[in-house]
Amino acid sequence: MISSNIKPSMSRWKSIFKRRQKVIAVFSFRFDAHLVPDLLANIDPIVDGWIAYDDRLSTGVFSNEVERRRALIGAARNAGADWILAVDPDERFEGSVSSQISELTSRKGRIAWGFNFRELYAPDSYRIDGIWGAKIRYCLFRAFNPSERTDTGLHDLWYPRNAGFKEMRCGLNLYHLKMIDPGRRAARRDLYSFLDPDRRDQPIGYDYLADETGVRLEPIPQDRQYHPPHMDDGGLWMFDLGAGAQASEGRPGQS
Numbered sequence: 001m002i003s004s005n006i007k008p009s010m011s012r013w014k015s016i017f018k019r020r021q022k023v024i025a026v027f028s029f030r031f032d033a034h035l036v037p038d039l040l041a042n043i044d045p046i047v048d049g050w051i052a053y054d055d056r057l058s059t060g061v062f063s064n065e066v067e068r069r070r071a072l073i074g075a076a077r078n079a080g081a082d083w084i085l086a087v088d089p090d091e092r093f094e095g096s097v098s099s100q101i102s103e104l105t106s107r108k109g110r111i112a113w114g115f116n117f118r119e120l121y122a123p124d125s126y127r128i129d130g131i132w133g134a135k136i137r138y139c140l141f142r143a144f145n146p147s148e149r150t151d152t153g154l155h156d157l158w159y160p161r162n163a164g165f166k167e168m169r170c171g172l173n174l175y176h177l178k179m180i181d182p183g184r185r186a187a188r189r190d191l192y193s194f195l196d197p198d199r200r201d202q203p204i205g206y207d208y209l210a211d212e213t214g215v216r217l218e219p220i221p222q223d224r225q226y227h228p229p230h231m232d233d234g235g236l237w238m239f240d241l242g243a244g245a246q247a248s249e250g251r252p253g254q255s
Helices: 034-045 065-078 097-104 130-136 184-196
Strands: 002-006 023-029 049-054 084-085 090-091 110-123 125-127 136-142 166-176 215-220
Touching: 023 034, 023 065, 034 065, 034 090, 034 125, 065 084, 084 130, 097 166, 097 215, 130 184
Parallel strands: 023 049, 023 084, 110 166
Antiparallel strands: 002 049, 084 136, 090 166, 110 125, 110 136, 125 215
């Protein structure tokens, strides 16, 4: 269920005297497995290797996210990670990250770096009105013992909230492909509303995910492009609730 690809240890050294911090990416895949090759091409210049959780044998609506994340963090730590880069198959980092990753990971102490989380509405433009222009994803952080995590449910942070992590913003962009297709926007709204009907994990709810009132888009600047370029296939990339999911099946915590 867990697979990995760690680059040879020689790549960890900048010189004989200074050890380069080892960055390992972690991610899960299920309905979005076909997006993984492009994800790996995107993060290859950034990381020293990756560890993946193959979730394709799950049968419920949504498998246990807490379990998956704990397994990935533990595997990355066992592989010698100094830093962990948590990412999803439908996310892409701007190209400039590769030239700045060494500087970001040279900082001392427990730091979690936040990236501007750009929700794409087309392969080359993202939404900036209201909540959309303010989203930050803290996904690059110091490795830690997974037993330190205190999990609260959906949308929780990857790192423990009360363990001395300092959240800092790097100003770099992380692009989210899932929102490109209107059908996925509605499906995402429905999925999270099903998983969190009482809005315990997100008080504002999920209707906003498919609300296009006042949409304002901004093109990706030429100097902040991501690679490889994305050609959207119009697929759903998630469990299709409209295909006959039972309300008693696949609640958070089940596989």
